[in-house]
Amino acid sequence: MNSPTSTEPDAPAGGADEPISGPLTPDELAAQWEDDAPPPSGPVANLAASVVALIIGVGGIILSVGLGLGDPAHPKPGTWPLIVSLVITVLSLVQMLIGRQGGRDGEKFSHLSWFAAIGLVTLVGLVAAMPVAGFEIPSVLLSFVWMKFLGGESWRGATLYSVLIVAAFYAIFILGLGTSIPHLF
Structure with missing residues (x-):
């Protein structure tokens, strides 16, 4: 019935302005992801990222040789x-050569790009704290920070x-393999 109080729709869903719900084909899904993706970074950003990776x-290599091979x-x-x-x-050298030509796969830097820097800084903090506090406490803190603040997990889940x-x-590295990682327990 077409009365104003009817709960049934007059026309099927999926008109010209409304997307049809249902499973998408791989091509439709790829097109949707491409539309939602941030803009590409371009060759200059790829070169800058390659230089940073090359320096690291x-x-x-220099630090490894200092440790003994x-x-x-x-x-x-x-x-x-x-x-x-x-x-x-x-x-990084390969990326310097190939990345300058393309630049399609990389993303422009955004506020989310800082998550990688935060991850690196907290990882350095873990390495600095392990000789003092052992493996367990710094690792739990690092994992919690990564999951809660970088990954958006709930407090309970993190x-x-x-x-x-x-x-x-x-269990794997201390009990199973008997490695010499500093630990409290």
Whole structure:
């Protein structure tokens, strides 16, 4: 019925101005994501990000050599940091060459870009606090800050997940593998 009190719609949903609800095809979903995406960063921002990564990689290589490298049979503390730093350096050089031409995949810096810097600073804080306070307390605090303030989790979820993650790492690295990470318990 078309009476004003009728609860049934007069016309089916999904008119010209209204999107049709239902599952989207992969092409429609990709188009929707592209429309919602922030603008691309461009070649200058890609070059700047590559330079920062290159500086971090070269700094890591220098620090790794300072720790001592050893050999494959008897690695020293600088072996794995050297490998990771070499990968960072090579990837940043590749990004310098390729990223300047494209720039489609990177995003412009926004207020959310600071989350990466906050994550790095809190990670450095973890490394500085571990020799003094052990592994457990700084790791729970780091995990909580990342989940609550950077990830937007609820207070209860951030607290629970932080404790569970640190307990899992403790079980794997301290109890299972017997590593020499400073710990309280």
